[in-house]
Amino acid sequence: MGAIYFYYPMSGQSVDVFNCLFTGNDAVTGYGGAIMFNKVSPNVTNCTFAGNDASTGGGIYIYTDEVPVLTNCILWGNTTTSGSAQIHEAGSGVPVIQNCCIDQAEYEGIGNSIRLDPLWTAGPLGDCYLSHVGSGQLVTSPCVDTGADQASLFYLDLLTTRTDNVTDSGIVDMGFHHPVTD
Numbered sequence: 001m002g003a004i005y006f007y008y009p010m011s012g013q014s015v016d017v018f019n020c021l022f023t024g025n026d027a028v029t030g031y032g033g034a035i036m037f038n039k040v041s042p043n044v045t046n047c048t049f050a051g052n053d054a055s056t057g058g059g060i061y062i063y064t065d066e067v068p069v070l071t072n073c074i075l076w077g078n079t080t081t082s083g084s085a086q087i088h089e090a091g092s093g094v095p096v097i098q099n100c101c102i103d104q105a106e107y108e109g110i111g112n113s114i115r116l117d118p119l120w121t122a123g124p125l126g127d128c129y130l131s132h133v134g135s136g137q138l139v140t141s142p143c144v145d146t147g148a149d150q151a152s153l154f155y156l157d158l159l160t161t162r163t164d165n166v167t168d169s170g171i172v173d174m175g176f177h178h179p180v181t182d
Contacts, residue, residue, distance in 0.1 A: 003052075005032070006040040015042035017182055021128060021157065021176040022047065026052035029087070032061030039094075041067045046147070046154060048128050048176035049075045050120070055082055057088030057131050064091035071098040072147040072154075072176035099148040101174050114140040118174070123163035124181040130173060135164040145170030169180070 003025040005016055022034035023027070030036075033052030036046075037060070047070075049059035058078030062068065064131035075086040087095060087103040098111040101118050108115040119141040123129035130141035150156040153170040160167050168177060 003033075004035045005038070006035065006042060006140075007038045008011045008040065011026045015040050017042055017047055018048045019159070019177055021046070022049045022051075022059075023051045023128065025052045029055060030104065031056050031063070031090075033058040034060060036061040036063060037066040037068055037093075038063040039066065041069070043071045044073055045176060046072045046156060046172070046175060047074075049073070050077045050128055052078045054059055054080055057082040058085040059085045060095075062087065062089045062091070062093045062095065066091075066093040067096060068093075069096040069098070070100050072172055072174045074101045074143060076103045085109050091180070096137065099146060099147075099174065101143050112146075112148070114142055114146070118143045121163060121172060122163070123178065125178050127165050127177065128176060130161040130175065133163075134166065135162045137163070141173075143174035145171040145173060148173050 033054035034049045057076045058080040078085045100113045119131035121131045131137040133140045151172040156177045161173040165180045
């Protein structure tokens with residue numbers, strides 16, 4: 001297992017994964033480089049999964065009949081030695097995808113999702129900022145202003161995906177939002 005293994009939440013409890021950055025996690029002899037879901041169907045919102053590795057399911061591994069809901073997430077550049085690199089479905093569970101950027105053909109176009117390079121760039125707190133003409137990059141990421149709702153509804157209007165620390169506004173950007181730095 002990689003970074004997180006979710007297994008049987010307590011009765012009546014839900015699991016929410018919000019605004020998380022999963023990079024560089026490794027489950028070489030296991031499943032789910034970043035996350036493995038087993039008997040839990042969480043809501044995963046505005047998370048980025050990049051550069052994770054596992055024997056199966058480099059980004060996310062869905063064990064049996066779980067139905068996670070992924071909204072405004074980016075899954076790109078994860079690797080695996082077998083199975084799907086971004087999201088691997090081992091059983092009958094199929095995720096609900098809403099406004100995500102996933103480098104996996106079967107999710108392209110589902111729930112307003114795209115399969116386009118997110119065009120990451122390095123910023124004050126590392127990698128996985130979104131390229132933006134307004135920040136000085138040559139092109140704007142296809143993940144900018146393509147989320148499922150307004151940034152303010154998620155309180156992501158206090159955070160940024162840009163290298164110049166301008167906070168998100170209007171339609172929320174996909175993926176992880178960084179804290180604003182001085």
